[in-house]
Amino acid sequence: MVGDAIVAEDLTYRYGQLLAVDHISFKVAEGEILGFLGPNGAGKSTTVKVLTGQLQPKEGKVTVLGIDVAHDPEKVQAQIGVCFEITNLYEKMSAEENLKLFARLFGVPHFDAGALLERVGLEGREHDRVEEYSKGMKQRLMVARALVNQPSILFLDEPTDGLDPASADNIRKVILEERERGATVFLTTHDMMEADKLSDRVGFINQGKIVALDTPHNLKQQYGKRALRAQVAGPDGDLESREIIMDQPETAGAVQELFGREKVVTIHSEEASLEDIFIDITGRGLTE
Amino acid sequence: MSWPIIRALVAKDLTLFFRNRFFAFISVLGIVFYIGIYFFMPSSVDEALDIGLYAPVLPPIFEQVQGEGLSIELVDSVETLEEGVTEGCYLAGIALPPDIMEKLATGSKVTVDVYFAADTPQELKDAVTSLIEELAYMQSGQMLAVDISEEIIGPDMLGRQIPPRDRILPFFAIFIILTETLGLSSLISEEIESRTAQALLITPMTIKGLFLAKGITGVSLAFGQALLFMLATGGLNQQPLIILLTLLLASLLVTGIGFLLGSAGKDLMSVMAWGLPAMIILAVPAFGVMFPGTVSDWVKVIPSYYLVDTVHLSANFGLGWGDVWQNLLILLGFDIAFFGLGIIALRRKLT
Numbered sequence: 001m002v003g004d005a006i007v008a009e010d011l012t013y014r015y016g017q018l019l020a021v022d023h024i025s026f027k028v029a030e031g032e033i034l035g036f037l038g039p040n041g042a043g044k045s046t047t048v049k050v051l052t053g054q055l056q057p058k059e060g061k062v063t064v065l066g067i068d069v070a071h072d073p074e075k076v077q078a079q080i081g082v083c084f085e086i087t088n089l090y091e092k093m094s095a096e097e098n099l100k101l102f103a104r105l106f107g108v109p110h111f112d113a114g115a116l117l118e119r120v121g122l123e124g125r126e127h128d129r130v131e132e133y134s135k136g137m138k139q140r141l142m143v144a145r146a147l148v149n150q151p152s153i154l155f156l157d158e159p160t161d162g163l164d165p166a167s168a169d170n171i172r173k174v175i176l177e178e179r180e181r182g183a184t185v186f187l188t189t190h191d192m193m194e195a196d197k198l199s200d201r202v203g204f205i206n207q208g209k210i211v212a213l214d215t216p217h218n219l220k221q222q223y224g225k226r227a228l229r230a231q232v233a234g235p236d237g238d239l240e241s242r243e244i245i246m247d248q249p250e251t252a253g254a255v256q257e258l259f260g261r262e263k264v265v266t267i268h269s270e271e272a273s274l275e276d277i278f279i280d281i282t283g284r285g286l287t288e
Numbered sequence: 289m290s291w292p293i294i295r296a297l298v299a300k301d302l303t304l305f306f307r308n309r310f311f312a313f314i315s316v317l318g319i320v321f322y323i324g325i326y327f328f329m330p331s332s333v334d335e336a337l338d339i340g341l342y343a344p345v346l347p348p349i350f351e352q353v354q355g356e357g358l359s360i361e362l363v364d365s366v367e368t369l370e371e372g373v374t375e376g377c378y379l380a381g382i383a384l385p386p387d388i389m390e391k392l393a394t395g396s397k398v399t400v401d402v403y404f405a406a407d408t409p410q411e412l413k414d415a416v417t418s419l420i421e422e423l424a425y426m427q428s429g430q431m432l433a434v435d436i437s438e439e440i441i442g443p444d445m446l447g448r449q450i451p452p453r454d455r456i457l458p459f460f461a462i463f464i465i466l467t468e469t470l471g472l473s474s475l476i477s478e479e480i481e482s483r484t485a486q487a488l489l490i491t492p493m494t495i496k497g498l499f500l501a502k503g504i505t506g507v508s509l510a511f512g513q514a515l516l517f518m519l520a521t522g523g524l525n526q527q528p529l530i531i532l533l534t535l536l537l538a539s540l541l542v543t544g545i546g547f548l549l550g551s552a553g554k555d556l557m558s559v560m561a562w563g564l565p566a567m568i569i570l571a572v573p574a575f576g577v578m579f580p581g582t583v584s585d586w587v588k589v590i591p592s593y594y595l596v597d598t599v600h601l602s603a604n605f606g607l608g609w610g611d612v613w614q615n616l617l618i619l620l621g622f623d624i625a626f627f628g629l630g631i632i633a634l635r636r637k638l639t
Contacts (some may be wrong), residue, residue, distance in 0.1 A: 053490070054486070055320055072602035078492045080490075084488050088482055088484050088486060089296075090300070090304065090482075091482070093300075093304070105297075105492060106491055
């Protein structure tokens with residue numbers, strides 16, 4: 001039976017008067033990838049900081065791997081890996097030195113930095129100083145550092161933000177490999193495509209509250225509207241766009257009317273994206 | 289708290305310190321430079337007595353005593369005499385009264401004004417007094433009552449006649465230690481600003497462990513280099529235990545100051561902006577040793593005074609625990625205060 005890797009109950013955090021996380025409760029199962037989506041300032045990073053023991057909750061309780069994080073953060077931190085949103089590597093040290101330092105901090109015996117660097121595509125550059133790396137390389141090294149102790153839970157904060165497609169793909173591949181290994185992944189992002197591709201479930205956080213939490217499929221079923229999108233030739237030959245909402249009583253008539261009255265050039269069905277659903281629920285976009 | 293973790297962090301900090309070309313350069317060059325300067329400076333004291341003399345009527349005996357370690361230069365006014373003493377041209381200035389010859393001849397009391405520089409040792413003052421009495425005796429052929437009016441220009445300093453190189457020793461020792469304040473605070477500020485501290489604190493490394501590791505790094509850098517300097521210059525020949533303890537306490541002090549500067553600064557430039565004024569203030573007491581009379585009692589509020597004074601007294605005069613224990617106790621008090629303040633400031637910054 002699969003247990004819960006993370007349990008948050010009534011979790012609340014305030015920065016002075018500002019309520020950053022507002023009484024949220026959720027569970028993440030062992031081996032699950034949970035995508036945690038929300039716009040900037042929604043409370044994603046604060047939630048991660050509380051879950052990883054960097055901040056103490058003002059109210060509520062967080063249990064990670066069965067340990068109360070507020071009481072024993074060091075014990076939790078020994079079993080997790082964290083990839084921060086902002087690069088924080090030792091730039092004057094090489095990739096290998098960075099990884100070896102953290103392996104020593106975690107007390108990992110017989111650590112093989114080369115193998116880990118190969119996994120993230122940094123083989124051959126292990127002795128170069130990090131200051132000579134591109135942004136994508138640094139981000140891959142950040143992910144590698146989070147894996148040094150073979151964590152039971154991996155917290156990834158915007159791991160592919162601003163990366164080239166190749167680097168982003170490499171990181172996504174590693175995330176899926178980690179799930180195969182049995183690790184739980186808490187993925188914070190505002191990239192709904194990435195969350196959709198990788199996550200078993202996604203949680204929407206807005207203004208410190210979780211407003212939806214389910215599988216991407218269920219959310220689309222529950223909130224999304226399927227549509228037909230057509231391109232038609234206008235009177236002067238220019239292409240114009242038409243949209244017909246599906247699964248409605250009037251859908252069939254609308255399709256018939258479209259083909260009867262207009263010259264249809266292309267037509268395809270379209271599924272609601274997570275961003276559409278987020279906007280539908282919260283009235284604001286993920287990138288706001 | 290795990291020692292392998294502390295060791296790993298200390299090793300990392302030392303690696304990064306010496307990869308910073310600026311700090312690596314000033315650390316190595318500093319030691320070489322200070323040792324070089326030390327050996328370049330005179331190792332003996334110039335014992336020739338340069339004396340200024342204002343004498344409206346010059347007794348013949350004064351013309352006869354030139355040479356053999358005594359150099360007398362005649363000046364034309366008391367003001368010139370005072371100026372010469374103040375500027376260090378003369379160790380002492382003697383002003384004879386216009387009626388000296390008559391008084392010596394009649395055996396009546398003669399009043400002679402003698403001007404001393406602030407740092408004139410007591411032995412020298414006694415020597416000049418005896419010289420005047422001796423000259424009066426030689427001139428008149430009998431013991432005469434000579435009333436010597438001593439005037440000190442600036443604060444008086446007692447018995448500090450040591451070679452210039454030894455006088456400068458505490459200054460170099462403190463400067464080496466102070467330089468490491470900048471290195472440590474730069475390491476700390478970089479750790480905060482680049483957010484690597486955040487990454488460290490999400491491993492089994494605790495905040496206490498982080499402070500301990502930074503403390504060990506700071507003390508090792510400062511103490512190690514000061515020790516090298518003292519070994520190379522023979523500064524440990526007298527009272528080595530006292531001097532070693534003093535350097536250790538001083539290293540703790542600058543580590544606490546490094547914590548404060550590191551939490552105040554954002555990068556190397558801002559660390560320098562905060563650190564250089566702090567260094568200058570902390571170096572002031574050392575000037576008091578190098579140039580006696582240039583600083584007053586107020587330097588005792590500067591923590592480094594107790595470091596400089598102890599190194600000076602023990603290394604240069606061989607004074608023991610009984611003479612310097614108060615200094616060491618006060619230095620320890622400053623250590624605790626600055627370390628405590630540094631930890632509070634750094635903890636606030638990190639959390």
